[in-house]
Amino acid sequence: MNRVEFSQRIAKIENPTETERRIIDYFDKHFMSIPYGKVIDICQEIKIAKSTLGRFMIKIGFNGFQDFKKSTLRPEQRRNISPIEHFNKERNIASGIEYIARHFTETTENINSTFAKIDKQDLEKTISLICDPQKKLYVIGSATAHSLAEYFYLLGRYIKKDIILLDANIANLPHKLVDSRKGDVLLAISYYRFSSVTTRLIRWFYQHRGETVVITDRAVNPFSHFATALLLMDSRHDGLFSSRSAGFVLVEALVNYMGEVTGNELGDNFNVMESLFEEFNVFNK
Template identity: 25%
Template sequence: MDYEIGTLFPLLSTLKHSFTKSEKKVMDAFLENPEEVLYSSITDFSEKAKVGDTTVVRFCRKLGFKGYHDFKIAVAQELSNSSSNTFGSFNEGIDIKDSFDDVLQKLIGKNIEALQETATLLNKADVEKAVKFIEDSRMTVFYGVGTSGITALDAKNKFMRIGIPVDAYTDGHMQAMSASLLTEVDTAIAISYSGSTKDTVDTMQIARENGAKTICITHYAKSPVTKYADVVLLSGYNESPLQGGALITKIAQLYVIDVLYTEYFRKNVSMASKNKSRSGSAISDKLY
């Protein structure tokens, strides 16, 4: 829909009598704390409202949005519009009046916070299980779209250097085809901050149905993609809808990838060191 800032709450008021009993629960949960929606997956929010995910989607569509994500963007625009001194769609917490040094320090602080939060969220047993999956696999494939797709490509590049059979796909059609050919000797790793990206979720479902071991890297412990993951690895940082693709989010994802890589390397140091040396030598003549 062509959303106009300032119309969301009036629209809720005009439509409230047309909502079903379940949809009114969604409205009440939202009005109780609108800001909570910004950092909640659809599963988190539906649990708060004590309804199913489909009820939340129906509620959003009744308001004229395509789905929950578009609704979140509208909410973010409404809330950021109330403060004219911050870059709501650019980087929350940075004020227009901040000095250059202030900006530098705030960005450093946010990145450190995201990394520390990710370190706290990562579970040793889950990381070890994920590394074992990679060790035992014929092929490990990373999946992601948008910014998470770039992370998937980075992961492929990193693991390929130490001799692991690995690939990455960022296109929905290619993801589906790849996942359909995986078997019980393969591992699929999905990367999605929201855990609600349809192409990525569908790909993981296909991979799981074909017997592949599955891992997901996401921010939300209860999101659609986790339903098809044998191992869930959580990355930190609360990204608002207006910060889609934030670099801080990507840094947190890359940190998880780096943890997996480092733990694999430590457990297979002889082979990994040898292959890293060989791959490094192969491209040495590309440098001046």
């Protein structure tokens, strides 16, 4: 069931009560993240009892909230299916060269379709937030997304002094977040299957610190509810693993643009960084 089908069910309610109107408004605003929500959290935000939400679900044709979730999420999302389960072993590949060529084609398609469909308002918002010299920037990504986050961080350190790389070790997060303040920005990268640590951090940061930018590959996800800006990446791939190509290109473009708009501080940072490389003999001469 998609948003349109849900709206059609809602439209059949005659003279909705004030409480029903609050539920409808909440579901309309947060439709893409609600399937990953917990009943107790949703009811707290709407300020209703669980039984009230249950009765509303029955009124619009579901057996309850869990039934609604099942109708909204695809089967693989409900079971958090692993890559090997959806891997198609029956495809015929003539050669390794053919496979590589097809991979390049799919990568190009992912990149182009991502930019064509990306929410330009959210992209403008993202650029404004991460380029603001007054805002401290926190970056996180779990599993494969950690590599993208680290890439952004390593290049970003040339440009921005107040940038902190977080990791998915939940015991370390309080140490890294202790100096965070209202108005700071979190850049979070999370692909399906979504990291529970990243999800919890996005929610906490949004509620207690400020702005959150989320890069992900699924429109239905657990954190769009708590994203100031949400950037959706195409990640289609016929192979074992979904593609991270569009996310990498976006991260690379963002960090390079940060360099474009940075003032005198850019030269100072580069000079200090290069002197440190020299001091520790990091690169071969």
